[in-house]
Each structure stands twice: as C-alpha cells, then as structure tokens.
Amino acid sequence: MDENIPYSVVEFLKRKGYNILWIRESSYIGCDDNKIIELAKKNKSIILTLDKDFGRIYYFRERRQVTIFIIRVKPATPKNIIQALSNFLEHRAFREFRYCLCVITPRKIRVVY
Numbered sequence: 001m002d003e004n005i006p007y008s009v010v011e012f013l014k015r016k017g018y019n020i021l022w023i024r025e026s027s028y029i030g031c032d033d034n035k036i037i038e039l040a041k042k043n044k045s046i047i048l049t050l051d052k053d054f055g056r057i058y059y060f061r062e063r064r065q066v067t068i069f070i071i072r073v074k075p076a077t078p079k080n081i082i083q084a085l086s087n088f089l090e091h092r093a094f095r096e097f098r099y100c101l102c103v104i105t106p107r108k109i110r111v112v113y
Contacts, residue, residue, distance in 0.1 A: 002036065002049035003029060006078040009085070013048075016089065021045065033057060041066050046094055050076050058101040064113065069094070069102045080106070 001010060003023040010022045021043075023029055028039060033053055040047045046067040047054060054068050073080040084106050092109070101112040 002047060002051060002054075004050045005048060006081065008078040009081050012082050012085065018094070037062055037066055040068075046097075050081075055101055055103070059112065064099045067094075067098055067100060067102075069097075069104060071104050073106055 001013075001020050001022045005022065007022075007024075010020055014020055021039075023031075023036065028035060033051070034057070036047060037054075037057060039045075041062075046069055048069045048071070050071055052070060052072075055070055058066065058068050071081055071084055073084050084104050087106065088104050088109060097111065099113075103110040103112075
C-alpha cells in the first residue's frame with residue numbers, strides 16, 4: 001500500500017482480513033514509484049494508492065504486469081477513502097482484478113486491462 005494512504009485506511013483493510021504491506025512501515029519509505037511497482041510484481045500483490053502517476057506507469061509501461069488500484073475521492077480524507085472502499089468491497093473483491101488498473105470512485109470502478 002502506497003505511503004500516501006492514511007493509517008486509518010490501513011487499519012480498516014486489516015480489520016477486513018487483508019494482509020497489508022504499508023510502505024510507511026517498511027524499508028521502502030520514500031522510494032520512487034518504480035521500486036514500488038517492482039516490489040508488487042515480485043510479491044504478486046496489488047498497489048493501493050491515491051497517486052495518479054501509477055496510472056501513467058501502468059498504461060505506458062507496465063500494462064498487464066501489475067495490479068494497481070487508484071482511489072479518486074474529493075476531498076481525499078480517510079473517511080471518504082474508507083467509504084469508497086466500503087462501497088467497492090460490498091459488491092466486489094480485490095482478488096477479482098488481476099494485472100489491470102482499477103480506478104475506484106465513490107460511485108463506480110473503471111478497469112483498464
């Protein structure tokens with residue numbers, strides 16, 4: 001999970017049973033996006049972020065190589081992020097999406113393969 005995700009969101013997902021590697025609690029804190037991509041590919045894990053730059057990286061260089069979820073809420077408060085994730089998880093699961101880019105908004109999800 002990218003370091004721009006608030007800790008309360010990390011706690012929310014852990015309570016839901018997800019195994020989380022939060023960049024802020026790892027030796028990868030402060031590393032560039034490319035290093036996070038390589039870590040996710042190596043561990044076959046997803047990236048959860050607020051950073052649109054990951055979308056560009058996916059689209060132009062890493063298509064079908066990694067799974068990225070970008071959360072787009074305004075304002076990007078912990079409460080709004082958790083609400084968007086709750087809405088998503090009511091109907092879907094992260095594991096349904098592999099090797100794609102998913103943009104989660106309060107009302108929908110957009111998927112790019």
